[in-house]
Amino acid sequence: MSEAIVQIEGLTKQYRGTLLPAISEITLSIPSGAIYGLLGPNGAGKSTMVMMMCGLMKPNAGSLSILGMDANTHGAEIRKRIGVAPQEIALFHSLTAYENLNYFGRMYGLKAKMIQSSIENYLEVFGLKDKAHKRVHTFSGGMKRRLNLIAALLHEPTLLILDEPTAGVDVQSRNMVVDFLQQLKLKGVTIIYSSHFLEEAERICTHLAILDEGKLIVEGMPGNVMEQHSDCKNLEALFLKLTGKNIRD
Amino acid sequence: MKILATIQKEFLLLIRDLGGMALIFLMPLMLVVVMALIQDAPFRDYQEMKLEVLFADEDKDSLGQKIENAFETAGNIQLLHENDTAQLKRFVLSGKYKAAIIIPKGTSAMLRRKTHNLISQLFANLGKEDSTTFDNKSDGLRVNILFDPAIKANYKQVLSNGLEKVIANVQSEWILDELQIQLSEGTTVKTKSKIDLTQLVTVKEYQLSQKQEELKLNSVQHNVPAWTMFAMFFILFPLAGNFIKEREEGSMLRLRLISGSQFPVIAGKFSFYFLVCLLQFMLMIAVGIYLMPVLGLNQLQLGNNAFGIILTACCVAMAATGYGLLIAVFFNTPQQALSFGSVSVVILAALGGVWVPVYVMPEVLQKISYWSPLNWGLEAFINLFLRGASTKAILPELIKLVGFAMVTLAASVFIHKSRTIIN
Numbered sequence: 193m194s195e196a197i198v199q200i201e202g203l204t205k206q207y208r209g210t211l212l213p214a215i216s217e218i219t220l221s222i223p224s225g226a227i228y229g230l231l232g233p234n235g236a237g238k239s240t241m242v243m244m245m246c247g248l249m250k251p252n253a254g255s256l257s258i259l260g261m262d263a264n265t266h267g268a269e270i271r272k273r274i275g276v277a278p279q280e281i282a283l284f285h286s287l288t289a290y291e292n293l294n295y296f297g298r299m300y301g302l303k304a305k306m307i308q309s310s311i312e313n314y315l316e317v318f319g320l321k322d323k324a325h326k327r328v329h330t331f332s333g334g335m336k337r338r339l340n341l342i343a344a345l346l347h348e349p350t351l352l353i354l355d356e357p358t359a360g361v362d363v364q365s366r367n368m369v370v371d372f373l374q375q376l377k378l379k380g381v382t383i384i385y386s387s388h389f390l391e392e393a394e395r396i397c398t399h400l401a402i403l404d405e406g407k408l409i410v411e412g413m414p415g416n417v418m419e420q421h422s423d424c425k426n427l428e429a430l431f432l433k434l435t436g437k438n439i440r441d
Numbered sequence: 442m443k444i445l446a447t448i449q450k451e452f453l454l455l456i457r458d459l460g461g462m463a464l465i466f467l468m469p470l471m472l473v474v475v476m477a478l479i480q481d482a483p484f485r486d487y488q489e490m491k492l493e494v495l496f497a498d499e500d501k502d503s504l505g506q507k508i509e510n511a512f513e514t515a516g517n518i519q520l521l522h523e524n525d526t527a528q529l530k531r532f533v534l535s536g537k538y539k540a541a542i543i544i545p546k547g548t549s550a551m552l553r554r555k556t557h558n559l560i561s562q563l564f565a566n567l568g569k570e571d572s573t574t575f576d577n578k579s580d581g582l583r584v585n586i587l588f589d590p591a592i593k594a595n596y597k598q599v600l601s602n603g604l605e606k607v608i609a610n611v612q613s614e615w616i617l618d619e620l621q622i623q624l625s626e627g628t629t630v631k632t633k634s635k636i637d638l639t640q641l642v643t644v645k646e647y648q649l650s651q652k653q654e655e656l657k658l659n660s661v662q663h664n665v666p667a668w669t670m671f672a673m674f675f676i677l678f679p680l681a682g683n684f685i686k687e688r689e690e691g692s693m694l695r696l697r698l699i700s701g702s703q704f705p706v707i708a709g710k711f712s713f714y715f716l717v718c719l720l721q722f723m724l725m726i727a728v729g730i731y732l733m734p735v736l737g738l739n740q741l742q743l744g745n746n747a748f749g750i751i752l753t754a755c756c757v758a759m760a761a762t763g764y765g766l767l768i769a770v771f772f773n774t775p776q777q778a779l780s781f782g783s784v785s786v787v788i789l790a791a792l793g794g795v796w797v798p799v800y801v802m803p804e805v806l807q808k809i810s811y812w813s814p815l816n817w818g819l820e821a822f823i824n825l826f827l828r829g830a831s832t833k834a835i836l837p838e839l840i841k842l843v844g845f846a847m848v849t850l851a852a853s854v855f856i857h858k859s860r861t862i863i864n
Binding site for chain 2: 295298
C-alpha cells in the first residue's frame with residue numbers, strides 16, 4: 193500500500209433546514225489498494241460521504257481529493273475512474289441482465305468488444321451466465337445485488353465504492369462477493385466498503401473508519417483499532433462500545 | 442452512440458410495458474374514433490343540417506304548395522304533412538318534432554288581396570286609379586311556426602329565415618302578376634309573363650384555393666388532428682412514468698454516476714419519444730383515411746402540402762416530448778407528475794380548441810388560447826388540411842412549437858443537471 197487515493201480534510205456537510213451537520217469536520221485518508229471499511233449506524237453520515245466522493249454532493253467546508261483531483265471541481269473526471277455500486281438496486285428491472293450491462297457499458301463509452309468480453313467474464317464470475325437473458329425483475333435479491341456490482345465494474349475502475357453490497361443476500365452470495373472483492377484488491381483496485389455487516393468488514397477490510405452522528409470516531413487498521421480497545425473481543429463489541437446501544441432510525 | 446444506446450433501451454422498456462403501449466397507441470385510437478363519431482352529429486348540425494318539420498296546410502291554396510316546393514328544393518328541411526293541428530302541437534311540445542308550420546285558412550286569399558290592394562294603392566298614388574276602389578282594412582298576414590323549446594337557435598333561425606324568404610318570393614311573384622294584370626287593362630295583351638325573381642341574383646360559393654376541392658370542416662377533419670395532438674401530448678404519461686420509476690428504482694442514480702451521461706440520457710429519451718409521437722401521428726392519420734370511412738364518417742383529407750404536414754407533425758412531436766420531459770424532471774413522484782401532467786394537457790387541449798373550435802369561445806379564452814401549443818399545432822393542421830396553406834403560411838405556428846420545445850428541453854436539462862449535484 194502506498195500513497196492516499198482519497199484524501200479528506202475537515203469535510204463538513206450540513207443539509208438545508210437541518211440543525212446538525214450530516215458530516216462534521218472529518219479528516220482521513222484512504223491508501224491506494226486498500227479495502228476501506230466505512231462503518232457506522234444508520235444516520236452516521238456514510239451515504240453522505242459516499243455521495244461526496246462520487247462528486248454528486250458538494251461539501252459546505254473542507255476538501256476532498258480523489259485520485260489526486262479535487263472532487264468539487266473534477267467530479268466528471270473522477271466519475272470516469274470510479275465504480276459505484278449504490279445501496280439501491282440501480283438496474284432497469286424490465287431489461288435482462290445482459291441488456292442492463294450492455295446499456296451501462298455503452299453509457300461508459302466502452303467499445304462493443306470490451307463490453308461483450310466484460311459482460312461474459314463477470315456473469316461467469318458471479319454465477320449469472322445462465323441468467324444473462326432473463327429479466328432482472330425475475331431475479332432473487334442476491335442475483336440482483338451481484339448484477340448491481342457487475343454494473344459498477346464494467347469500465348475497470350481504479351476505485352470501487354460499494355454501499356451495502358451484501359445487504360439482503362444469502363450467505364453463499366455474500367461469500368461470493370467477499371471473495372471477489374479480495375481478488376480485486378490483489379489486482380490493485382482500492383475498495384471503499386460501507387456496510388452494517390461488521391463481521392464481514394472485520395474479515396476483509398485492511399482499514400476501517402467508524403462514523404457516528406457525522407463524526408469520525410475511530411480510524412485505522414483493524415488490528416490497531418482493536419488493540420486500542422482491548423476490552424472488546426471483536427469489531428461488533430467495539431462498534432457498540434463506541435456508538436452506544438440506542439436504536440438509530 | 443450513447444444517445445442511440447438510450448433510444449434502444451427506451452424501446453425495450455416500452456415494448457415490454459403493455460399498459461404503456463396501450464396508453465400510447467390504443468387509447469388515442471379509441472379516443473379519436475369515439476370523439477369523431479360523437480361529434481359527427483353536431484358538426485352535421487352546422488353544415489349538413491336535416492330538419493323534419495311538421496306542416497299543416499289549412500289554407501289548401503297555392504301558398505302552401507309554393508312553400509312545400511321551395512323547401513323540397515332547398516333539401517335541408519323536410520316537410521311532413523300533419524293536418525290535425527292539435528296533434529301537431531302535441532308532437533312539437535313533446536319534442537318528437539322540433540318545429541311545425543301552420544298556414545291558416547284563407548292565407549293565400551288574404552295575400553292575394555293584400556297584393557292587389559298594394560298595387561292598386563300604387564296606381565292610385567300615380568293617379569291611374571280611383572283611390573276608393575281598394576280595401577285598406579285587410580288584416581296582417583300570418584303564417585305560424587311552432588318550435589320545440591329545446592330546439593337550437595341556429596335551427597330556429599334557418600327555418601324562420603327560410604319561410605320568410607319563400608313568402609317574400611311568393612309575394613314578389615304575385616306583385617308582378619298583379620302589375621301585369623293592371624298594366625294590361627285596356628290592352629290586347631292577355632298572356633302573363635313568368636318572371637323568376639330568385640334567379641336575378643344568385644349567391645355562388647367559390648373555393649379560395651383552386652387546388653382544393655370543396656372541403657368543409659367536419660368531425661373527422663377537426664377531430665383527427667385535434668385528438669392526435671392530444672394523444673401526442675399525453676406521451677408525458679409513459680415518459681414521466683418511466684423517468685420517475687427509474688429515479689425511484691435507482692437506475693437513474695447509476696446514470697448520474699456515469700461521467701457525461703446526463704445529456705445523452707435526456708437527448709436519448711427525447712429522441713425516442715419524439716419518434717413515438719411521430720408513430721402515433723401516422724397511426725391516427727391512417728385511422729382518419731382508412732377507418733373513418735368504414736365507420737360511416739368522412740374520409741380525412743390531407744390537402745396537398747405533404748412536406749408541411751410532416752414538418753408540423755415533427756414540431757408538435759418536439760413540443761409534446763419537451764413538455765413531457767419537463768414534467769418528468771420537475772416532479773418528484775409519479776402521482777404529482779401524472780396528475781399535474783394530465784390535467785395540464787386537458788386544459789391546454791381545451792384552450793387550444795381540441796374540444797370546440799377557438800372561434801366559438803369567449804373573447805378572453807380566445808386570447809388565452811393563443812398560448813396553448815395545442816392551438817398552434819391545430820391551427821397549422823387545419824390550415825394545411827382545409828385551407829391548402831403553404832409551408833410559409835404555417836411558419837409562425839411552427840416557430841412557436843419549436844420554441845416551446847427548445848425552452849422545455851433546455852429547462853429539463855438544467856433541472857436534471859442541477860439535481861445531479863446537490864449543493
